[in-house]
Amino acid sequence: MKKFVTAALAAVFMLPVVAQAADKFTVAGIVFQEDQFMKTTLLGMKSVAEKEGVNLLTSNTSNQISKEVEVVNTYAARGVDAIAITYLDPAAASIPAVKAANDKGIKIVSFNNKLAADFPVSTVMSDxxxxxxxxxxxxxxxxxxxxxxxxxxxxxxxxxxxxxxxxxxxxxxxxxxxxxxxxxxxxxxxxxxxxxxxxxxxxxxxxxxxxxxxxxxxxxxxxxxxxxxxxxxxxxxxxxxxxxxxxxxxxxxxxxxxxxxxxxxQDPFKIGALAMENAIKSLKGEAVDKEIIVPGLTxxxxxxxxxxxxxxxxx
Amino acid sequence: MTTSDTTGKGKGSFAPLAATRRPFFKLSDFVLEAILLAIILLLAFTAPGFATWDNWMNILRNAAMTGIIAFGMTFVLILGEIDISVGSGLAFFGCLLAVVTDSMTTAGWSAEISIVIGVVLCFGIAILAGMFTGWVRHVLAVPTFITTLAWMAAFRGGAYLLTGSFPVTPYPDWFFFFGSGAIFGIPFQAFVFLLVFIITWFISRYTVFGKSAYAVGGNAESARLSGINVLGIRMAVMSMIGVFTVLSAIMVSSQIQAGNPTVGVTWEFTVITACVIGGVSLMGGKGRVWGTFVGVLFLSIMLNGMTLLNIDEYWQYVARALLILGAVLIYQVQAMNARRG
The missing domain is CATH 3.40.50.2300 (Response regulator)
Structure with a gap:
């Protein structure tokens, strides 16, 4: 019985590893509120993720910096390959959690706003x-x-x-x-x-x-x-x-x-799609633009x- | 929660219902009204356009939507309870009405029938939700803060789920009358606001139901022993605020011409603020509908005046904070004086 439980637990804990080994990237898309703009950026990400066969996980930090930290840490612990994120406090409070994720080898792509740090592989935003x-x-x-x-x-x-x-x-x-x-x-x-x-x-x-x-x-x-x-x-x-x-x-x-x-x-669909494209490119080792300004439409x-x-x- | 006082100013333990009628006029009860009058006079001379008919109609229109819910909240607070789901409820019912109208008109139903069915559905859900909240408060002793906290999350989530986060705009032109129409130059919302005020004022002063709410808020056990149906009162009051939230949601949807899941954020605090400024106690058993009426007008006039004077938004927050604090201090001093005799 003990052996069976051990084997079962091992199987459960190995599942994510097996899943990741299946050569399918996992990217987390994080927004900070549930409005039309944010929703459309996620739709942009989703369209690229489906086309490229990438596993997309999405979260909403509900305008709470504590939740943003929690979500980033959770995704880092889960071992996602990249995080595309729009920050609540890009000048200060948002930095430590994504820095820790980046230090674990997770690619960080910023969208909608720019982090006051150099480690994100790309930033996609409007001006x-x-x-x-x-x-x-x-x-x-x-x-x-x-x-x-x-x-x-x-x-x-x-x-x-x-x-x-x-x-x-x-x-x-x-x-x-x-x-x-x-x-x-x-x-x-x-x-x-x-x-x-x-x-x-x-x-x-x-x-x-x-x-x-x-x-x-x-x-x-x-x-x-x-x-x-x-x-x-x-x-x-x-x-x-x-x-x-x-x-x-x-x-x-x-x-x-x-x-x-x-x-x-703004063009939120394009912003989301470009953020996802850049995340995938960086995971594949391809060159990406450090900053992309998506023009508005009047x-x-x-x-x-x-x-x-x-x-x-x-x- | 040991007092029962329909005056909202007095003291003492739960008294027989017949003895709770307050004197018709007592000068010290009207400090807030006097301050409001002084502010009105000040604004009339300093704020451009303040003392005009159009501006007063603006003030009434602006006060109406939160004011209607505030009258319901007054009863909830008198009961010693709270409802923090009204802002989310506003979004949910507005979105539900829009989505029902959109779906039914797309399926070939007339806009009139679709809106009526949507409105009936909203009222039905609001009443059932209120009854449930009152029931779990009474039978399972779950604080209304907790239950309405759950409703707050459920309503906001429901609004987003119904609309997919996108504003829904299915309404015909006639529907916009409820949010921007006028009768004899007076906004429609102002009529609803005044009507709800008169009804709730009458209920609080002259009906067994109103007196019972004060009694339950003062001491629920004493109220029960004196034969009051405490469960019924709790369920009815929590349903009543739901009905007023739906009324407000219809007018907000009409005014912004859409069902939008982002509306009503922090409205619960605006509504509670109006009640507190009007002298309603968060501890239950104390408060007046008239006080809430003045509190709602106070908030609306202050915001109107500050916008007319082009005062920075950040200073408006500070002014609102001072207003709340000032009102609470006035009531506290009055209560202390009353205790000293």
Missing amino acids: NTLLGAGSGKEAAAYIKAHYGDKKEIKVAIINYKAQLPPESNARQDGFWNEIKDIPGVTLVAEASSPVAEEAIKKAADIITAHPDIDLMYGCNAGGLIGAVLAVKNSGKKIPVFGIDLDKQIVGFLKSDDNILQASTA LSRANPEAVAEYAKTVK
Whole structure:
């Protein structure tokens, strides 16, 4: 009986080793929240993993750094071959756990944000300043076309700096830098809310405080949707620009209300797919780019064909 | 939890139901209202657009969605219980309604029938969940904090599972009336908010059910010995907050024109904050629906005023913290004075 138990235990503990020996890479994909962006990055990873015959494990760290450490340690103990991860605190707290995993020979690929360390084999991300600039250029063109004679052009911004300050600030700066030098452009109000149900309240308050506002900008989907709906409720004709694209936002761009003018989106599917591709390449010993910036896509209601084309791909 | 006090201000042990009616007007009960009035006057002179009809309608619209749930939470807290699942419930019921509508309209049903069935389903689940929470609290002595903690995770997970993390947008234009429509220039949500306030205020002051909730919150065993159906009260109150959460979820979904699994994060704290500012005790047995009404307006007016004044978001957090602390200190001083006679 004792021999049987020993053999059974040995078999159980040998299972992972046997499985790994089967020449199939195992890659862990780690995101920090369950939203559309993160979900789509995982879909990008999944598509490459299926194509390449890689075993993909996924986790969500639920915006908790302690859980991030726990998940990374668990995957390291399990002996995965690579980890593709977006960090909660890339500047400091996220480093030790992935460093320990890297020291065990696990390849680390960063996506969405960049770790303040040199050991990840690759980083795949968008540039939030460029995303903001994409919509900023559209706003600048709109201001020149519609407010050419105006002495003062009042702008309001809904950001989400209370949730993710560096990301939100980069998007805001990228937008603002494109329009700030146009004569008369003035930032009259700024509020923060990452979610639509709160952003709509703040945008409505801003419209009340500045009934003559000329333009609004939402730094993420929540701020953008909140701004568009607040403008719609007010009955005013205030143009809105923003960041992010989903089914609802594409609907705003196609709507006859003429409120949302343009929005720039990251390409989360491509970010996830490239992160997985680079993980596999590094495992195969192939060269990978140390840093890849995935460009954003700007859609404007001035280009309805592009909006219609994008609408076919958005869930 | 040894007191039962419908005034939310007094002291003493569980008293007979007939003796719990409070004096109609007592000046010291209205300190918070006086502070709120002072803030309103200050904002009227300093915040651009504050003293306008449109802005007051904004304030009512903004207060409505959390306020409706806060009235339910008032009863839960009076009972000596808590419900921390309301934010997740808001997301779950909004997503459930959207997914049911989406699935049924795709299958060829009319939007009207689909939405009605979705709404009935949401109310049904909310009521059953509340009854279950009240039942396990009473029969198995499981604290409502624990049960609603489980509901919180289940509802949020359910919302993500239902939608696959993507916003669902199946609604016809008429549905948006519930979130952004107005009657005689007054937002629809404001009517629901005021209606729910009047109903819950009446229940708390003039019905056996309301008095029983105070009695159970003050001392459940004494309440049971005096013939109150404690199990029934607990199940009914926990179901009532579920019903109000569904009402709010319908209006939020209508307002943002989608079922979105990320809505309602930390709403439970906003709702509890409004109750606490309004003088509802987390220890049970004390609190007034009117106090919660003022607390909800207080929060909404403060946030509105700070946005109008373009005050940085980080300072808004600090202001909210000071508000909670200030309100609690006022009630504590009042309670100490009352004890001294």
